[in-house]
Amino acid sequence: MEIFDDLLKFTVIDIIDVILVALLLYYVYKLVKGTVAINIFIGIVIIYIIWKITQALQMQLLSNILGGFISVGMFALIVVFQQEIRKFLLMIGSTNFGSRKKFFKQLKFLQTETSDGTDIESIIAACTKMGASKTGALIVLEHNNSLDFLKATGDVMNIEVTQPIIESIFFKNSPLHDGAIIIENNIVKATRVILPVNNEKTLPQRFGLRHRAAVGITEKTDALALAVSEETGQISYFKGGEFVIFKDTEELAEIIKKDLA
Numbered sequence: 589m590e591i592f593d594d595l596l597k598f599t600v601i602d603i604i605d606v607i608l609v610a611l612l613l614y615y616v617y618k619l620v621k622g623t624v625a626i627n628i629f630i631g632i633v634i635i636y637i638i639w640k641i642t643q644a645l646q647m648q649l650l651s652n653i654l655g656g657f658i659s660v661g662m663f664a665l666i667v668v669f670q671q672e673i674r675k676f677l678l679m680i681g682s683t684n685f686g687s688r689k690k691f692f693k694q695l696k697f698l699q700t701e702t703s704d705g706t707d708i709e710s711i712i713a714a715c716t717k718m719g720a721s722k723t724g725a726l727i728v729l730e731h732n733n734s735l736d737f738l739k740a741t742g743d744v745m746n747i748e749v750t751q752p753i754i755e756s757i758f759f760k761n762s763p764l765h766d767g768a769i770i771i772e773n774n775i776v777k778a779t780r781v782i783l784p785v786n787n788e789k790t791l792p793q794r795f796g797l798r799h800r801a802a803v804g805i806t807e808k809t810d811a812l813a814l815a816v817s818e819e820t821g822q823i824s825y826f827k828g829g830e831f832v833i834f835k836d837t838e839e840l841a842e843i844i845k846k847d848l849a
Contacts, residue, residue, distance in 0.1 A: 706774045706848060707749050708841050714754035715816050715823045716837060724818030725758040726768040726798050728783070731848065733809040735770050735777075742767055742781035749774045758816075768801065768813075784808060795824075802826040812847055 613633070639654035711727060718725050728735070743764065747753055749771055757779055758765045767780040783801035795817070802813035807829030815824045825832040825840060827847055834840040 706771060708844050708848075710749060710751040711754060711771070711814065712823075712837050712841055712844075714751045715814055717751070717755060718758055718816050719821035719823055722818055722821045723755075723758055723760060723816065724765075724798055725754075725814070725816040726783070726801060727754070727814040728768050728770045728781070728802075728805055729812040729814075729844070729848065730770055730772040730777070731810045731812060733811060735772075735809065735811060738781050738783065738805075739770055739778035742770075742778045744778050745776050747776040749776060768805075799824060799826075803829050806830075812844060 635654060636658065639651065639658060642651040642654060706729065715725060715727070753776065754769070756762060757769060757776070764779040768783050769776055770778045770781055784804040785797060785800045796819075798815050798817070802815045802824065803826060805811055806813050806826045810828075813826040815826070816822070817824070823837075823840070825834060825843065832843060834843055
């Protein structure tokens with residue numbers, strides 16, 4: 589009866605509290621979705637729900653065991669979810685609350701379907717053509733996390749994305765071909781950008797600094813990256829610090845559109 593009495597005392601503040609917790613859990617789920625951490629996250633949620641049920645039913649022994657596991661397990665979670673925590677804190681720190689447009693961009697996960705208008709087909713077509721001529725390229729697609737801290741390492745631009753523009757930037761005799769380019773909302777925002785390189789992850793020997801940089805930027809932020817190998821001409825796609833497997837360029841385009849949404 590006490591449980592039902594507590595439910596009847598539910599206030600507006602309690603409703604807001606539940607909604608905020610639900611939004612937080614949903615965003616954490618979106619953050620780890622598609623990574624190996626998703627199974628761990630689901631397991632934690634299940635254990636937490638069971639713990640709360642045992643508390644409500646006054647099952648003291650099981651409740652104490654689960655409570656001890658959760659309290660001690662918090663330290664282990666920091667290690668397990670270190671990449672996801674880094675991305676979450678980076679998103680919070682890079683949010684410009686003075687700009688309404690940027691603020692709502694950070695809250696894109698609340699929308700069921702979004703699109704930043706980036707011409708993915710032109711980007712992939714440029715990568716395909718550069719791959720055929722063994723022209724190396726590294727393209728970073730900004731998502732929610734601001735990459736302004738990286739744009740300053742290169743040449744700031746404001747050029748609309750087209751296939752010829754991308755090909756001309758990475759042309760071997762072009763002064764802009766070194767480094768990466770950053771694309772935001774179908775605009776090339778910077779060229780010759782220096783990206784953080786991942787030296788911890790073991791990559792096949794055929795992959796060099798360009799691919800390590802793609803791993804590094806997608807591991808530290810929620811950006812997406814495309815790399816064209818100068819040796820093989822192969823196109824590689826990176827998300828969350830990992831290779832994303834695709835059958836052909838059509839499937840690659842669909843994957844990128846889905847990830848950007």
